Amino acid sequence: MNPRDPRKPGSGHSDPVHELLGVSRVSGPRAILGLGEGGIDSDILDASLRTRLRAIHGQADQFEVATIQEACRVVEAAASALRSSVSPSRSSRSSLPPVRRADGSDQLPATPPKPAGPIASRVKPREAESETPEPLRANRRPAPVKPTPRVTEAHLTPFDRLVLSVLVAGGGWNSRTRGIIAGMAAQVGLDAPTLRRVVEGLAGFMRDRGSEGTIGETAMVPAPIMRNPSRVESAVLRVSDGITREFRGDSAASRLRLTILFASLAIFFGAVLIIVLTAPSPGVRDIETRRLAAEEAIADREAEALLGGSGAEIDGTYRATPSLREGVTLPAKFPRPPMFRGVGRPDASVFRLERMPAMMDEALQMALQLELDPAKLSERRASAWLDVVATGAETWPLMPADDRLRMVTAILEVFGHAENDAVAGKLLAAFVVEPSAPLRTPIDVWVRSFKAGMLGLMVATPALPESVRGPARQMIDESLAGSSGRNVQGGPFAALAGRALDRMASPLVEMIGVSEDLLVKDCWERWFDANRILRRDAGLQSSVLIALETLLQHARSLAVQGIASDVLGRLLYEVDWTAAGPDPEGLRAIYSRWMLDDGIPATNLWVLASLLDGTGRAGWFRPEFVPDPEEGMSDRRRVQELADAAWPESVGPLARGDFIPIEPHTLEEFDTRLVDVAELVDLANSPVQRLAALVAAERLASAAAFLALERRSDADAAIGDVVDQIMTGNVGVDLDPLPRPRQMANDGQWAQAWREAGSDQQLRRDLIAALRRNSIAGDLGPKDAEIFVNQVWRGPTQIRNDARAAALEIFGxxxxxxxxxxxxxxxxxxxxSTLAFIEAFTGVPMPNAxxxxxxxxxxxxxxxxxxxxLDLERSFVDQLADVVGVILRTRAEARLPGEPMSGRREPEDLAAMAADGVRRAATALFLASPPSVxxxxIDRxxxxxRxxxxxxxxxxxxxxxxxxEFLGFLIAAEVPSKRSExxxxxxxxxxxxxxxxxxxxxxxxxxxxxARMERLRFVPRDTDPLGASG
Amino acid sequence: MRNHVMTLGASVLVSFAFGLIAAAPMGSEAKDWTSRLSVLDPARPLEYFELGEEVADAAATDEQRAIARRLFGIAGRIDPEGLGASAALALATLTTDLRAADRLRAAAAMLGDGITRPGGAADRTTVDPLTALEISEAFGGFRTGRTSKLRQLVDDPIRLRLLKTWDASLPGGVKWLAEQSRRSSRSRPDLAEDEILAMLRIEAGLLQGNQRTWSSMLDLDGDEPLLEIRVDRIDEMLLDGELLPYWRDGRWVATPRG
Known part of the structure; x- marks a missing residue:
């Protein structure tokens, strides 16, 4: 019975082993091993065993493991059963199967026989047939095969199958397979013709059987002879085979398992990489460990202290809020430093700036039209005017100084022709401003400040008609009440625009937490932009401090990270808290005031101080200065005193203060005359010259006082008098002495004639008349004077009268x-009568007799x-003293307006009044810092x-x-930067x-x-109407 | 005769004895000052001042007055706020220089509270109207040969002292005027114009009283500058030189150990 073909599974048997083997277990060992009835030796037996095992394992994915194992066991058992009956194989070094002999001889040749097979037996006769007998194995008897015209499986020998497998695996006959097969043939002693016949036969077989049959035969290629593996080797082999199948991905499950495996490996290595890269170094870990340990220890100590004090368990929530720890309050902490930056340049304004040339033209046209017809303002022009103002208002911080000047000038030009009240009202309507109203857009900040500044300029420009200035003044009084800003650095525009910015601090603070954070930031950023344009140094700092104070008073949630704390951080950043700041003294005073202000919540002050300590903006600020918000005013006062004591002294220029802008040419003239008058004083070498120098110096001092009081015309007049005096010597007094009158000649002759006249009254009267007729002599000699004067005092009535008349007329x-x-x-x-004569003669009023x-x-x-x-220069002294008195009176009146100045006052009294006037101004000062004197x-x-x-x-x-000295006190207080001077x-x-x-x-x-002291606070007036913006 | 000699000798001896007795307390007072000076401590400035007052009251020599001045000066230097003004006033009383006294009184006014006008230089050059009239009439009479009023003027010691204020300005000086006032001749003196001017200046100045013109001020006071009190140097006014507050071995030293 021919063995069933094992290559046809699914025979339908219930025994899976049967199905796997293709034969029944009881079909005999030969059937199980696929051997025929012919003789077999051990080699054949081993080969068949290996073949069967390989075939079994090749179907491992189709059967259960137990079935596979059972089948293997059955096959091995069959091989064992046959082993005892087979003849031992001839030992051969070749691992290749023997080759069938070509002549079919069954004698064992000395050399390996050619394999028997249909292919070899069908080889065509060739010339080069070898005569050498081929050895045959002793136990091998080629099974007789019935000659057939086709090669079948039965005709294939193991060598044939081996060659076939090489051909299949190598992709057919090619150089590679040719080399392998040639090697195999050489090992078995197969010559080339024979090999050729084998290959041609196999080629026919492959054509006839197809791929299925070919591959099936290749599976039956006998494996190389191996010794029987041990149990361990078997196990290793099984594992190896299993892993091989898995990694081959033969089945979907194996592929899935492979995917999971590699994915897991990838995740594992990725995690390892991340851990390696991010894990702290051992040193850092050690530090962190110690820090945590220290914090725990501190917390434990606190707990112990609290327990020791109160005996009660500590409420954990309390420890999270500021608590005193050895005199230091825990500061407020933020995940990131509070700070913000808004949009750098608003795009809309940048684009709008391009329209400025057109707006300038529009303004020019409007001015021309109003000049021609001041009472008419068309709707179109009015609308265009709004556009002009809006363009300027929304872009002014972006402009260069020159362009700003041109724009402002153009707008003022229009107002200059607005003499009609109605027209002026329409134009002014574009400048209505409410600084404290809520802000809708960030540009509103610029718009409001611009409008306020322009109102200030309008009021301060005398060339504008009252139809403009009056309403502008009223608009300022309604919403921006305060000084005109004439004496503020930067002029009235900077003053009013700055005031508007200061008033905007309230709506800016109110926006926080209500409006979107982005809008809030941009609004604040525009506010900073405008402030930096308008102000510098102490003025800028002052504005920031106003905003800071508003924030501290009204802001909520400063202690948590958010827009409120960001604004606080930004405002703190804008202030210079160091000794080199513009006004450390003023800053200290303000900080102290905040600390003691009940209107500022303690929590806000805690945050403020925490940020000052934490941000490093004030290196001198210590943690001890942070107040505990849970403590009362006493703690605030305590830390305020600590901070005040540590506050640094100024090392740089102090706050600039209120300078007085003066026209440049006036200031220059004033400085020149200071030098000239100093030289005049230095060169004077007589009382009259010293008095003249004093007159010039007093005029200059009065001019300085007038300049400080903005009395330009009086100042110019005083400086003009100084110039005149220096150039021409004119001091207001005729210093050319009149020549002394000539004495009458022949002194004593008239006296002799008088004596000779005796009691003749008429003769005596004639003598007196003769004196009156003498137009040359204006004086008498001593002898004549003695007689004459005696008549003046004691003469008879008529003679006395004549003598007195002559004295008045001739001898005055x-x-x-x-x-x-x-x-x-x-x-x-x-x-x-005597007193009247003396009064007439001397010019001095006489009292009652x-x-x-x-x-x-x-x-x-x-x-x-x-x-x-007798002493002509003496009269000059008194005349010049009178001039000094007049000058001092004007200065005293200027410094003490309203003070009665009736009656004659001595120069020193008038000087005292001027000093009192300065003292009065000094006492009205609010001093941010204590003066040195x-x-x-000064009074003492x-x-x-005196x-x-x-x-x-x-x-x-x-x-x-x-x-x-009073003036020094005043100027040191108003202009702190000039204290040293x-x-x-x-x-x-x-x-x-x-x-x-x-x-x-x-x-x-x-x-x-x-005069020099007043000069300290004069600065040349900036020609740019926007002042500091230049 | 012999008795007279003996009486005289006894008188001399007694006088000498009394002189010794009188001298002894002075020597003991000096010793007292020394012992008290030695215990003075800058930590107690008031003791300097009080001792200075005692020394000034008892001072009979320039050396003692110098010690008193130094004690006042040290007190004022150590405690300018508390004792500066008092020390300045005390020093003013000890000085014979009127201008220095004025400056010290002014310094006292600057240093202290409640010390108003210390009595100024203006008082010395201002005379009452009656005296001024008398002087003017006397000068006028002198110029016209009538010397009776001048004689009355120079015979009055107070007015004579007043006239000596302008001794340098008056023609021939006050002495010459006094001599002229006693001459019997009624002739007018031969005065040069500048001499007449000098007299007229004095008359006019005195007659103007408190309403003097600046020309009269210049005539009478000669454009004297206002005394300046250097506020930054008041210490030097009180005590010039180094502050040596310890009295050791008859001298002032800087440290307790000399």
Whole structure:
């Protein structure tokens, strides 16, 4: 019975082993192994065993493992059963199956026989047939095969199947397979023709049987002879085979398992990589470990302390809020430093800026139209005007300074022609501004500040009609009440625009937490933009501090990360908290005020101080300065004092303060005259010259006072007088002395004639008349004067009258007559007639004859008159002193407006009034920082100096010193950046006073010092109407 | 005779004895100052001042007055706020220089509170109207040969002292005027114009009283500058030089150990 073909599974048997083997278990070992009835040796047996096992394992995926194992066992059992009956194989070094002999001889040849087979037996006769007998194996007897015209499976020998497998695996007959098969043939001693016949036979077989049959035969290629594997090797082989099948991905399940396996490997290695890259180093881990341990220890200590104090368990929530820890409050912490930046440049404004040239043209056209017809403003023009204003308002911070100037000038030009109230009202309607109203867009910040600034400019421009200035002033009073800003750095535009920005701090703060964060940020950013354009140094800082204070007062949720804390962080960033800031003293005062302000929540102050400590913006700020928000005002006061004590002193220029802008050419002229007058003082070498220098210095001091009070015309007049005096010597007094009148010749001759006239009254009267007819002589000699004056005092009535008339008419400037009158005045009758004569002669008013001081006043007047005639320079002194008095009166009136100035006042009294005026202004100051010298000290010094005063000139000096010191106090307070210069000037003046040899020179130097002191706060006026924007 | 000699000798001896007795307390007072000076401590500035007052009250020599001045100066330097003004006033009383006294009083006003006008230089150059009239009439009479009023003027010691204020300005000085006032001749003196001017200036200045013109001020005061009190140097006004607050071995030293 031919064995069933094992290559046909699915025979339908219930025994899976049967199905796997293709034969029944009981069909015998030969059937199980696929062997025929022919003789077999051990080699054949082993080969068949291997073949069957391979075939069994090849179907492992179709049967269960137990079935496979059972089948293997059955096959092995069959091989074992046959092994005892088979003949041992001839040992052969070749692993290849023996080759059938070509002549069919069954004798064992000495050499390996050619394989028997149909192919070999069908080889055509060839010339080169070998005569060498081929060896045959002793136990192998080729099964006789019935000659058939076709090659079948039965005809195939193991060598044939091996060659067939090589051909199938190698893809047919090619150079590679040719080499392999040739090698195989050489091993078995097969010559080329024989090999050729084998190959041709196999080719026919392959054509006949197809791929299925070919492959089936190749599966039956006997495996190389192997020894029987041990149990371990078998197990390893089974595992190896299993892994091989798995990695081959023969089945879907194996492929799935492979996918899962590789995916798991990838994830594993990826995780390892991430851990390796991110894991902290051992050192860092150690530090973190120790930190955690320390925090735990601290927390434990706190818990112990609390437990020890209260005996109760600590509420964990309390420890999360600020708590005192050894005098230090835990600061507020944020995940990131609070800060924000808005959009750098608003695109819409940038685009709108391109329309500025067109807007300028529109404004020009409008100005021209209004100039022609001031009462008419068409709707189109009015609409265009709104566009012009809006364009300027939305773009002004982006413009260069020159363009800003042109734009502003163009707008003012339009207003310059708006004389009609209705037209002016329409134009002004575009500038209505409400700084405190809520902001809709970020550009609103620029728009409002621009409008406010323009209103300030309108009010401050005298060339504009009152139809514009009046309503503008009213608009300012309604929404931007305050100073006009004339004296603010940057002028009125900067002042009003800045004021609007300050008022906008409230709506900006109110937006926080209500409007979108992006809108809030952009609005604040525009606010910073505008402030930086308008202000610098202390002015800028002041504005930021206003906003900061508003935020501290009204903001909520500052302690959590959000827009509120970001705004706070940004505002803190904009302030210089170091000693080099613009105004450390002012900043300290403001910070102290916040700390003690009940209106600012303690939590907000805690956040403020925490940020100051944490951000490093104030290196001197220590954690001890952070207040505990849960404590009361006492703790705030305590930390405020600590911070105040540690606050750094200024090391840079102090806050600039309120400078007074002066027209550049005026300032230049003033500076030039300071030098000229100083030289005048230095060169003076006579009382008259020193007084003239004093007059010039007083004029310059008064000019400075007028400039400070913005009385331009008075200042210009005073400076003009100084210039005139320096150029021409004109001091307001004719200093050319009149020549002394000539004495009548032949002194004593007239006296002799008088004596000779005796009691002839008429003759005596004629003699007196002769004196009156003498137009040459204006004075008498001593002898004649003695007689003449005696008649003036004691002559008979008519003669006395004639003599007095002659004295008044002829001898009014006669010094000899005047001295004689003085020396013999005691002889005169004390009546109204005598007093009238003396008054007429001297020009000095006389009291009533019965007055107690009449005698002294008579002699004083006569003595002064005589002196003035004898010492001409003396009169100049008094005249110049009068000029000084006039100048001082104007300055006193300027410094003390409203103070009654009636009656004659001495120069030192007027100087005292001027000093009082400065003192009054000084007492009205709000001082952000304590002055180096108090007003009380200056008062004491003033009183002390008055005690040293010996006369009016020294009194003038003393009052000038007081005016100078009060002025120094005032300027040091208003212009902190000039404090050092104030001190230097005061010291310089003191040194000069101590070494100056004369009172007049002292007074002149003090007046100059007053002018220089005022000069400290003058700055050239910026021609750009937007001031600091340039 | 012999008795007279003996009496005289006894008187001399007694006087000498009394002199010794009188001298002894002064020597003991000096010793007292020394012992008290030695215990002075800068930590107690008031003791300097109080001792200075005692020394000033008892001072009979320039050396003692110098010690008193130094004690006041040290007190004022150590405690300018508390004792500066008082020290300045005390020093003003000890100085014979009127201008220095004025400056010290002014310094006292600057240093202290409640100390107002210390009595200024103006008081010295201002005379009452009656005196001014008398002087003017006397000068006028002198110029016209009538010397009776001048004689009365120079015979009055107070007015004579007042006239000596302008001794340098008056023709021939006050002495010459006094001599002229006693001459019997009634002739007018031969005065040069500048001499007449000098007299007129004084008359006019005095007659103007408190209403003096600047020309009169210049005539009478000669454009004297206002005394300057250097606020930054008041310490030096109180005590010039180094502050040596310890009295050791008869001298002032800087440290307790000398």
């Amino acid at each position: 400037r006669g010094a000899v007559v005047a001295v004689e009158l003085l020396d013999t005045a005691d002889r005169a009758s004390r009546n109204e 019965r007055s107690e001081d009449a005698e002294a006043r008579i002699r004083a007047a006569l003595a002064m008159h005589a002196l003035s005639l 108090t007003l009380e000290e 010094r003033r009183i002390a100096r 005690g040293l005063v010996g006369n009016g000139i020294q009194g003038l000096v003393a009052e000038h010193v007081a005016e100078l 104030v001190r230097e000037l005061l010291l310089e003046a003191a040194i000069a006073r101590s070494v100056t040899p004369g009172g007049l020179e002292q007074a002149a130097l003090e007046a100059l010092a007053i």
